[in-house]
Amino acid sequence: MLLELRGITKRFGPLVANDHIDLVIEPGQIHALLGENGAGKSTLMNVLFGLYEPDEGQIAVDGTPVTFRGPSDALAAGIGMVHQHFMLVPVFTVAESVMLGHESTRGVMLDLDAARAQVRELSARFGFDVDPDARIEDLPVGVQQRVEIIKAMARDAKVLILDEPTAVLTPQETDELIEIMRQLAAAGTSIVFITHKLREVRAVADVITVIRRGAVVGSAAPTADESELAAMMVGRAVLLDLDKAPAQPGATVLSVRDLLVLDRAGTTVVDEVSFDLARGEILAIAGVQGNGQSELAETILGLLPPVAGSIVLEGTELVGKSVREILDHGVGFVPEDRSHDGLVGEFSVAENLVLDLIFDPRFRKPFGVDIAAVQANAQQRIGEYDIRTQGPGQPAGRLSGGNQQKVVVARELSRPLRLFVASQPTRGVDVGSIEFLHRRIVQERDTGTPVIIVSTELDEVSALADRIAVMYRGKIVGMVPGDTPRDVLGLMMAGVPLDEARRQAAENPTTETILKEGDL
Amino acid sequence: MSTVIDDRPVAEAHVVSPRPVLRVPITLAVLSVISLLAFGLGSESGTTSTLALSFRNDAVQLSPLVLNTKGTCLALSVICLAIAAYSFLAAFRFRKTPMWLNALFGVAWVFAFLVWAVEGKSTSLVDLLQGSLLLAVPIAFGAFGGVFCERAGVVNIAIEGQLLVGAFAAAVVASVTDNVYAGLLAAPVAGCLLGLLLALFTVKYAVNQIIVGVVLNVLAVGLTSFLFAAVLKPNAETLNTPPLLEPIAIPVLSSIPVLGPVLFRQTIIVYAMYAAVVVLTIALFRTRWGLRVRAVGEHPEAADTVGIQVNRTRWRNVLWGSSTAGFGGAFFTIGYVGAFGPEMSGGKGYIALAAMILGRWTPIGSLGAALLFGFATKLVSALSVLGTPVPSQFLQMLPYLLTIFAVAGFVGRVRGPAAAGVPYVKG
Numbered sequence: 001m002l003l004e005l006r007g008i009t010k011r012f013g014p015l016v017a018n019d020h021i022d023l024v025i026e027p028g029q030i031h032a033l034l035g036e037n038g039a040g041k042s043t044l045m046n047v048l049f050g051l052y053e054p055d056e057g058q059i060a061v062d063g064t065p066v067t068f069r070g071p072s073d074a075l076a077a078g079i080g081m082v083h084q085h086f087m088l089v090p091v092f093t094v095a096e097s098v099m100l101g102h103e104s105t106r107g108v109m110l111d112l113d114a115a116r117a118q119v120r121e122l123s124a125r126f127g128f129d130v131d132p133d134a135r136i137e138d139l140p141v142g143v144q145q146r147v148e149i150i151k152a153m154a155r156d157a158k159v160l161i162l163d164e165p166t167a168v169l170t171p172q173e174t175d176e177l178i179e180i181m182r183q184l185a186a187a188g189t190s191i192v193f194i195t196h197k198l199r200e201v202r203a204v205a206d207v208i209t210v211i212r213r214g215a216v217v218g219s220a221a222p223t224a225d226e227s228e229l230a231a232m233m234v235g236r237a238v239l240l241d242l243d244k245a246p247a248q249p250g251a252t253v254l255s256v257r258d259l260l261v262l263d264r265a266g267t268t269v270v271d272e273v274s275f276d277l278a279r280g281e282i283l284a285i286a287g288v289q290g291n292g293q294s295e296l297a298e299t300i301l302g303l304l305p306p307v308a309g310s311i312v313l314e315g316t317e318l319v320g321k322s323v324r325e326i327l328d329h330g331v332g333f334v335p336e337d338r339s340h341d342g343l344v345g346e347f348s349v350a351e352n353l354v355l356d357l358i359f360d361p362r363f364r365k366p367f368g369v370d371i372a373a374v375q376a377n378a379q380q381r382i383g384e385y386d387i388r389t390q391g392p393g394q395p396a397g398r399l400s401g402g403n404q405q406k407v408v409v410a411r412e413l414s415r416p417l418r419l420f421v422a423s424q425p426t427r428g429v430d431v432g433s434i435e436f437l438h439r440r441i442v443q444e445r446d447t448g449t450p451v452i453i454v455s456t457e458l459d460e461v462s463a464l465a466d467r468i469a470v471m472y473r474g475k476i477v478g479m480v481p482g483d484t485p486r487d488v489l490g491l492m493m494a495g496v497p498l499d500e501a502r503r504q505a506a507e508n509p510t511t512e513t514i515l516k517e518g519d520l
Numbered sequence: 521m522s523t524v525i526d527d528r529p530v531a532e533a534h535v536v537s538p539r540p541v542l543r544v545p546i547t548l549a550v551l552s553v554i555s556l557l558a559f560g561l562g563s564e565s566g567t568t569s570t571l572a573l574s575f576r577n578d579a580v581q582l583s584p585l586v587l588n589t590k591g592t593c594l595a596l597s598v599i600c601l602a603i604a605a606y607s608f609l610a611a612f613r614f615r616k617t618p619m620w621l622n623a624l625f626g627v628a629w630v631f632a633f634l635v636w637a638v639e640g641k642s643t644s645l646v647d648l649l650q651g652s653l654l655l656a657v658p659i660a661f662g663a664f665g666g667v668f669c670e671r672a673g674v675v676n677i678a679i680e681g682q683l684l685v686g687a688f689a690a691a692v693v694a695s696v697t698d699n700v701y702a703g704l705l706a707a708p709v710a711g712c713l714l715g716l717l718l719a720l721f722t723v724k725y726a727v728n729q730i731i732v733g734v735v736l737n738v739l740a741v742g743l744t745s746f747l748f749a750a751v752l753k754p755n756a757e758t759l760n761t762p763p764l765l766e767p768i769a770i771p772v773l774s775s776i777p778v779l780g781p782v783l784f785r786q787t788i789i790v791y792a793m794y795a796a797v798v799v800l801t802i803a804l805f806r807t808r809w810g811l812r813v814r815a816v817g818e819h820p821e822a823a824d825t826v827g828i829q830v831n832r833t834r835w836r837n838v839l840w841g842s843s844t845a846g847f848g849g850a851f852f853t854i855g856y857v858g859a860f861g862p863e864m865s866g867g868k869g870y871i872a873l874a875a876m877i878l879g880r881w882t883p884i885g886s887l888g889a890a891l892l893f894g895f896a897t898k899l900v901s902a903l904s905v906l907g908t909p910v911p912s913q914f915l916q917m918l919p920y921l922l923t924i925f926a927v928a929g930f931v932g933r934v935r936g937p938a939a940a941g942v943p944y945v946k947g
Binding site: 049051070071072075081083087088089090091092096099100101102103105108109110151 | 802806807808811812814815818819821822823824825826827828829938946
């Protein structure tokens with residue numbers, strides 16, 4: 001099936017999310033759509049899938065123009081989509097999820113046996129190991145993604161759209177997904193692969209289209225090198241490698257011992273974790289989303305009470321102290337979900353820059369807040385961090401992701417710290433801001449602050465870390481130096497112990513490593 | 521290419537419960553001790569409690585059950601204590617006490633209470649059971665109406681109002697036409713009209729569902745009370761003297777001793793309730809319609825992406841649910857009391873909401889919970905007639921106390937449809 005997008009334009013109020021985009025997807029081709037967060041990739045695919053109606057332009061299937069009024073039209077035309085946030089009902093079984101929307105029935109009753117058989121058949125064809133009677137919420141994300149693919153294939157999708165499919169996967173799972181994509185393409189299914197990760201694009205794509213600010217800025221061959229692709233994506237030359245000086249660790253100031261944290265259901269989320277951290281050192285906590293890293297960071301700040309264990313910072317026990325006391329003790333914290341926990345969207349940039357500092361004498365007058373000092377502080381930070389805003393009075397919620405994150409980081413680093421903890425410091429942030437934030441974090445390290453970075457992005461971990469702790473199901477699988485190869489880290493993220501991971505990585509290098517060491 | 525990932529000692533996720541959860545065992549133990557001390561040892565030896573097993577007009581009269589009060593209470597208390605002990609044992613082994621044992625405990629405890637309360641007197645067991653069933657009817661229909669709506673993601677607080685307008689419409693239409701079945705048809709139509717408003721505001725205009733529901737209840741109370749005072753009262757002869765539904769005895773089944781007359785010599789509304797619970801259960805869990813409805817209530821975006829019309833499904837379900845609740849309202853007038861009185865639903869709609877939650881959003885569970893509320897209410901009225909040692913104000917608390925215990929202790933954590941209460945706005 002030949003799918004063409006002709007001059008697609010989609011506006012949200014004054015914002016042009018897609019600006020006259022042309023795209024041709026040939027049968028059996030893996031077509032990568034590369035662009036930063038907010039470049040308009042997902043909007044374009046939602047138009048293609050019938051979730052949004054385009055303001056201008058048309059979609060053509062095998063040369064015939066078509067109109068999609070809703071997802072059912074797109075599905076009928078043979079377009080399937082695996083969304084970034086899976087569209088699966090957590091309490092349904094795999095068979096129920098796959099049959100939903102095109103159920104086979106016996107009389108008025110659902111024919112679950114037929115659905116089970118279909119799941120087994122498709123699962124066998126692609127080498128998935130999926131139990132049709134498993135409940136979705138009990139499945140790991142990697143398997144849930146396969147259920148999504150089965151869902152699309154059960155409807156005979158000729159074009160499969162994968163929206164940021166690797167965001168939730170370990171490098172090894174990513175590799176398996178790439179293999180599945182190749183298999184599907186070989187069987188004649190066209191694949192649209194949306195991503196912002198350069199490595200994956202080069203590993204799998206036949207054609208690369210780069211989108212920036214809602215418009216196609218060009219296409220590239222998979223042989224193009226990474227900095228070339230990055231420059232197209234961002235619109236200027238980007239330094240992909242952060243050159244940082246080697247760490248100069250000082251005295252050990254933080255020691256975490258046997259930390260045990262349970263969630264509300266009584267499941268262990270942080271399982272007897274112990275580690276030390278020295279002044280002037282960055283410890284990255286790596287792991288696939290949901291393996292206890294976020295909870296570990298929240299426990300250090302006092303947001304979650306641990307069941308057992310201790311956290312001692314410069315001789316003071318933090319466990320049992322309130323969040324306010326811990327902040328006052330000199331802990332800076334960048335939460336994982338900035339729009340929810342890091343900022344008050346309705347408040348101005350200036351107010352957000354002093355959100356947890358209003359008890360600081362710098363911003364206080366005898367009977368209230370020193371508004372002039374708050375304004376002066378805002379002007380200074382906006383300049384220092386290059387925060388792109390209409391002014392200190394603009395609501396923080398209106399800023400772009402990267403600028404919002406700059407506000408949070410600027411606030412947390414605007415006072416002397418004993419410890420700096422940042423969860424996912426660059427999630428959903430544009431490449432330019434990532435560069436800036438990384439530099440700023442290293443700068444903080446170099447002033448002697450111990451830094452903990454929690455990140456699910458291996459690129460970020462490798463760029464920042466002096467030491468890496470890999471977490472899996474609440475435990476630290478191993479503590480490794482910052483220059484540990486990605487393959488080894490990836491295996492450890494799946495729970496493989498360090499020595500075993502080294503051995504397996506040497507035996508089975510992933511595509512990424514082959515690409516890197518190969519002669520491309 | 522394939523790397524072995526899982527199944528390593530490090531990889532074992534395990535559930536750590538540092539302490540066994542003793543909420544249920546302690547509750548059971550405290551209740552058992554109360555039963556032993558108050559009912560068992562508190563009753564005088566030698567007295568008897570008499571429980572009638574037949575209605576006066578039954579063809580076959582069974583002789584009433586005469587029980588030694590102290591002996592029976594002691595025996596039942598011992599059963600309760602045994603179950604409580606087993607429950608402790610299970611808790612320390614990190615196992616859950618099976619549901620049927622909890623139910624058995626409940627039956628034994630309540631029976632001990634009943635035997636103690638009628639010490640030296642007599643009451644009718646069949647009357648108690650039949651009364652429970654009848655009181656449960658509007659609650660069950662209200663809860664079914666709630667299930668319809670919430671399974672599709674709309675919280676229906678307006679059950680109370682729907683019961684009330686159903687009761688009103690049934691009374692007026694049955695009086696005017698002098699046909700009780702016309703009244704039975706009018707009730708769901710009235711409920712549906714109220715549902716139309718609910719769907720319009722919650723689904724189309726995405727207004728907060730709780731607020732709309734509460735407002736509709738106030739509207740229903742105001743409207744029916746006004747019409748009652750202004751129209752029905754002056755013309756009571758023509759507008760508010762509906763004929764009553766006649767009980768229909770089902771051959772064979774109604775001649776089963778004790779339970780036969782209780783369950784199978786009832787009006788058509790009660791039989792409709794039996795049918796509704798079966799049909800609704802099958803429809804919700806075994807048909808295409810049910811699968812789609814549940815998807816809409818759990819994850820509307822997911823339903824949308826496979827081509828299911830989320831808001832159309834919600835519209836339809838709100839109308840179905842409101843009609844069901846309205847139908848249940850007919851019971852108040854043409855099924856039980858006869859004439860309409862202002863605010864005669866008396867909070868049953870809210871109890872229905874609780875029954876739905878207690879029944880974990882399933883039709884069978886809702887019916888069970890409704891029967892439980894019905895029984896508690898009937899027990900209170902039966903006991904107040906007898907003049908028992910317990911103050912009547914305390915007895916009137918019983919149904920609500922039961923709700924708290926049942927929801928907190930026995931059901932545990934309940935999880936409703938994930939998207940209930942959240943309007944679906946595209947894009």
